[in-house]
Amino acid sequence: MNISSIRIMFWGTGGAVTPKSAEQPCIAVKMADTVFLLDVGERCQKALECFHLGVNSPLYIFVTHLHSDHYSGLIPLLETLSLLGRERALSVYGPPGLGSVVTGRRTTGYPVSLTELYGWEGILRFPGLPLTVSYVAAPHSYGALSYIIRVEDKVKLDEEKLEQEKIPPALRKELLEKGKVRVGSKEYSLNSFVKQVVRGVKISYTGDSLPSHRFASKAMESDVLIHDSTLLKRDWYRKPYMAHSTVEDAVAVFKATRSRLLVLTHFSAMYRNPAVDLSEAVGEYPRVLIAEKGLTIDVAFTEPRVFSVRINTDCI
Numbered sequence: 001m002n003i004s005s006i007r008i009m010f011w012g013t014g015g016a017v018t019p020k021s022a023e024q025p026c027i028a029v030k031m032a033d034t035v036f037l038l039d040v041g042e043r044c045q046k047a048l049e050c051f052h053l054g055v056n057s058p059l060y061i062f063v064t065h066l067h068s069d070h071y072s073g074l075i076p077l078l079e080t081l082s083l084l085g086r087e088r089a090l091s092v093y094g095p096p097g098l099g100s101v102v103t104g105r106r107t108t109g110y111p112v113s114l115t116e117l118y119g120w121e122g123i124l125r126f127p128g129l130p131l132t133v134s135y136v137a138a139p140h141s142y143g144a145l146s147y148i149i150r151v152e153d154k155v156k157l158d159e160e161k162l163e164q165e166k167i168p169p170a171l172r173k174e175l176l177e178k179g180k181v182r183v184g185s186k187e188y189s190l191n192s193f194v195k196q197v198v199r200g201v202k203i204s205y206t207g208d209s210l211p212s213h214r215f216a217s218k219a220m221e222s223d224v225l226i227h228d229s230t231l232l233k234r235d236w237y238r239k240p241y242m243a244h245s246t247v248e249d250a251v252a253v254f255k256a257t258r259s260r261l262l263v264l265t266h267f268s269a270m271y272r273n274p275a276v277d278l279s280e281a282v283g284e285y286p287r288v289l290i291a292e293k294g295l296t297i298d299v300a301f302t303e304p305r306v307f308s309v310r311i312n313t314d315c316i
């Protein structure tokens, strides 16, 4: 898979109770033709339509926890895909108990694999994909998880040198994968042809969570840090029993992890217009975005990174 850019698309940016203009948590990450869905709140299947994600795209779904605003869109999504003619298998990952909310409640025309994730942390690998997804326990509710997607470093080859040494284009993939290649009687090492190593892209998502050292240690130097920001600090006294982060907590984690871009999400319904209501708390930080429906971030897989941010008006 050749990844030149990674697109992050926000559909749901609210919590369990959302104002009319917002949706429950649902974020899509697309690289090449593969889609990763982070949480599937109610109406998440609408994200497929507005972001043109493709009915038969390779699809991996990650549920952070079993509060209904994070998984209640799963069955409708699976069934919608079936009705639209999906044939390709898909995989769903989530906390212990995920199977019990899905099993026996669906009929799909394609295979669905379910994996419940146990323990404090772990790492998932996917055949043919140059990336890992790590999960860590999140301080929020039983089994709650945060996810970190890490695309592998990309090695750029020195084309001139390859030409000089007459390495056939057909063998370049082997050179990258095996670290060496034989042409005739001579063996060539990858090290001799490396022009640049582009650091892999990292996207970290807390799901619902209090600020967490465990998460922060895994999310160091994220390109995009997507953090629970349910409340402003000054409103905390209204709902002190909630295991969520404040905007100020999210900014502190952003600084501590030395991440490149912070996206705040999962806003309390008390903020009718988060872009305005929360702006005061983040005003001095230019690399902080307040998520809204349709927010689309393209991360070019280059060094230095280039971020492009826009609102997809098809979603509004």
Ligand SMILES: [Zn+2]
Residues within 6 Å of the ligand: 015, 016, 025, 067, 069, 070, 208, 266
């Ligand atoms: Zn929630």
Ligand SMILES: [Zn+2]
Residues within 6 Å of the ligand: 065, 067, 140, 141, 208
């Ligand atoms: Zn929750």
